[in-house]
Amino acid sequence: MPNQNLLEEGLAILSQCKQETGDIWHAHYGAAAIAGYFFAQEHEGDGILSQAIVSQTEAMLNKHGTASLYVNSERCEPAYAESTILAALEQTIDELHWVGHNVIYSAVSLIAIRELQGWGTEEQISGLSELVLSFRKTIPGRSWIGYSVAEVKRLDLSSMDQLQLPREPKELSAYVLEQLAAFSIIYEAESHHDLIGHMLTFSHALNLLYDMGHRSFFQRGQLPLRRLVNVLQASHHLKPGEAIKLYSAVDRIPLEPAERSEYLPTELGYWEKGRSKNEWDFGHAFKFPFSFYDHLKRAGSDEARFIEKFRYIIGR
Template identity: 55%
Template sequence: MRDNDTAILGDGLSILSQSRRQTGDIWQAHYGAAAIAGYFFIKANHLTGKVEEAVAAENRRMLGKYLQPGTVTEESVSVESAESLILAALDDTIDGLHWVGHNVIYAAISLAALHELGGGLCHEATDIAELVSSFVKTIPGRSWIGYSAAEVKRLTLDELDGIPEITDGDQLSAFILNELASYSVIYRAEAHHDLMGHMLTFSHALNILYDLGHHAYFHRGLPGLLKIVKVLRTSNQLDPAEPIRIVSPVDRLPLVEAARSSCLPHQSEYWAGIDGAATDWDFGHLFKFPFSFYHHWNRVSGAPAKAMENFRYIIHPV
C-alpha cells in the first residue's frame, strides 16, 4: 500500500496522528496535512516534470524535519473503518467554526489520503479521530478584523448577507473564487491574507467531503465557512480615515499590504525561488494554499481572472 509513489501520503498521515502525542497540541498536524496537499497538488494539476520534482523535493525536506519514526505495531485498517472513526469525531464539531476550519481540514485531507492509499494504520486512524475530537469547545480563531473571537462565535447569517444557495461542490468553488476576486486590497496579516487562505482550504475540505459522498457533512459545515466569508467581507468596507479594529495576538497596526508574487505555484520559477526551510514552509501553507486554490480554479469554468491575481497576494511571494 505504501509504495514509493504514495509514501508521502502515509508520512502525512503519520504526522497528523503524532501531533497531539508529541507536542500536546493540534498545530504540528499542519505539516502532515501539508504533505498530503503537496502530493495531491502534483497529481491534480498535470505539472511539468521540473515543477513536480521541485514540489516533491520541498515536501521531502519538510517531512525530514517533522516526521518521527513510528514505534507502534502497524496493524492495518480498512478505508471504511478509518472513515467511520474520523467522521464520528467530526460529527461533534462540524456544525460550528473551530480554529478557522482546521477540524474539517484535518479530517477531510486524512480521508482523501486514506482513499488514495486504499486503507491505513489502525493506531493512526484512532489518533487522527482523537485529533479531530480535540476541537470541541475551541474558539473560531484568534485573529480577526472588526470582530473578537466571541463575536465571531455569535455571528449569524441572514438574507442581507446576499449569500446564494450552495447545494454542491461546484457551486461552492464558484462562490469562493468570486469572493476571492472581490478584494481590492489584501493585507499581510493572519486576520486577512491568512484567513483568505483558510477560506480556500476550509471550502476545499468541504468539497472533499462532498466528493466522497458525505453530503450531510458538506451542508453542515457551510455555516462555519460562511462566517469567515462574512467577516472577510467587512474588511472590504474599511474606511482608511477610521481606526481599524483588529483583535489578534500576532497582527499589529498599521496593517501592511501583502506583496504580490510575480510567479505562481504551477510555474518552475516559483519553486526555484522557494527556500521552504527558511520560512518553515509557511507553516505548511506553501502546499496547502496552492492545492486548494487550484482545486477551485480547475473545478469552475470561466473563473474570474481577478481571483488568480488576488491569489498572488496570499501565497509566499516569489
C-alpha cells in the same frame, strides 16, 4: 505518480501530533504533505514541476516530520478508518473551530487513506479521531479584523436560507473565488491573508467530503464557513492607511500590505525560490495552492482577477 510515502508521513504526523507535541498545530505539516502529494499529482504532465513540488514537500517533512512512521503490515479496513474519522467530525462540524481546521484535517486524512487504499493501525486511526475531537468547544480563531472572538461567535446566521447555500462543489468554488476577488487590499497578517487562505482550504475540504459521498457534512459545514466569510466581507473595501479595528494575539498595527508573488505555484520559479523562509507558511505553500487550483477547476474558470488576488495570498 509522486511517492506515496508523502501520504504516509502526512498521516503519521496528523495521527501522532497530539501525543508527540501535546497540541493540534503540528498537524498543519501533515496536511501540507498530503496537499503537496496531490498538487504534484495534478501536475504530472510537467515532470520537472511535479518533481520540484515533491522536493519541497520532502524538505518540509525533513524539518517537521515524525520519527514514528507506520510499519505494521496489518492495516485497518478503510471503511473502519473512514467511519471513525467521520464520527469525530460529526461532533464538531456545526460550529466554526479554528477557521475550519477540524474539517480540513478530516478531509485530507480521508482522501489520503483512500488513495492508499487503507492505512494505519487502530491506534493511529484513533489518533486521527482524537485530533478532530480536540476541536470541540474551541474558539473560531484568534485573529480578526472588525470583530472580536466573542462577536464572531455571536454572529447571527439564523436568517440565512439553506436554499441559498451552494448545493454542489462547483457552486461553492465559484462563491469563494468571488469572495477572494472582492478584496481591494490584502494585508500580510494572520487576520487577513492567512484567514483568506483558510477560506479557500476550508471550502475545499467541504468539496472533498462531497466528492467522497458525505454530502450532509458538505451542507452542514457551510454555515461555519459563512461565519468566516461574513467576517472577511467587512474587510473587502479597506483603503490603504484606513484605521483598522484589529483583534489578534499575534498581529500588530500597522498591518503591512501583502507582497505580490512573482511566480505562481504552477510555475517552476515558485518552487525554486524555496518555501522555508517562514516556517509556518512553509505548510501553506502547499495547502493554499492545492485548494485554490482545485476551486478554479471546479468553477471552470481561470479568470485573471482570481489569479491576481491569489498572488497576494502566497506572496512570501
